[in-house]
Amino acid sequence: xxxxxxxxxxxxxxxxxxxxxxxxxxxxxxxxxxxxxxxxxxxxxxxxxxxxxxxxxxxxxxxxxxxxxxxxxxxxxxxxxxxxxxxxxxxxxxxxxxxxxxxxxxxxxxxxx
Amino acid sequence: xxxxxxxxxxxxxxxxxxxxxxxxxxxxxxxxxxxxxxxxxxxxxxxxxxxxxxxxxxxxxxxxxxxxxxxxxxxxxxxxxxxxxxxxxxxxxxxxxxxxxxxxxxxxxxxxx
Numbered sequence: 001x002x003x004x005x006x007x008x009x010x011x012x013x014x015x016x017x018x019x020x021x022x023x024x025x026x027x028x029x030x031x032x033x034x035x036x037x038x039x040x041x042x043x044x045x046x047x048x049x050x051x052x053x054x055x056x057x058x059x060x061x062x063x064x065x066x067x068x069x070x071x072x073x074x075x076x077x078x079x080x081x082x083x084x085x086x087x088x089x090x091x092x093x094x095x096x097x098x099x100x101x102x103x104x105x106x107x108x109x110x111x112x113x
Numbered sequence: 114x115x116x117x118x119x120x121x122x123x124x125x126x127x128x129x130x131x132x133x134x135x136x137x138x139x140x141x142x143x144x145x146x147x148x149x150x151x152x153x154x155x156x157x158x159x160x161x162x163x164x165x166x167x168x169x170x171x172x173x174x175x176x177x178x179x180x181x182x183x184x185x186x187x188x189x190x191x192x193x194x195x196x197x198x199x200x201x202x203x204x205x206x207x208x209x210x211x212x213x214x215x216x217x218x219x220x221x222x223x224x225x226x
Contacts, residue, residue: 046213
């Protein structure tokens, strides 16, 4: 079945540094990928829709200069958290849809110290 | 404004009994509904879906019921097993491949021995 791979699964970084998270669709091409963020005991919040070959579409309240998304190929989207701050610490999850159900990566736990 | 609502943050059910998780939505444009299961520090796993042209979809121990007039759906798990203990997210979207999927806040299900 369709698999979405996300890397790294966890990362610790210092305030002010940038972190890149990769999301790959392993056995299908995804023109669109989605990036979600989950706070503890909260729902999955859609951050942005990543479109292959064009600019990402950000949800209201999500800073596009803070969360840079690049979807350079049909199987890879990257999310870069720039100048990370402790409040950016969260669980980031990417997803892609081959046909109907959305398939998720295993998420990346980001801790900013 | 929460478009997908799961009003029960948690639910405890005896092993072997039926677990019923409820979900309400407000957007009448939604026509595709999904349930996801999530363990801690992992990405959500797709469980079962239903389109608006149906009122019931069954897959093994999992059955989803949709009441469009009430804008309500429910997930039934029977019989409940210890491995079913997880957070369950209800989600809704349109049927186009690139439509956003909106998630509820989740219900934590505890299966009691």
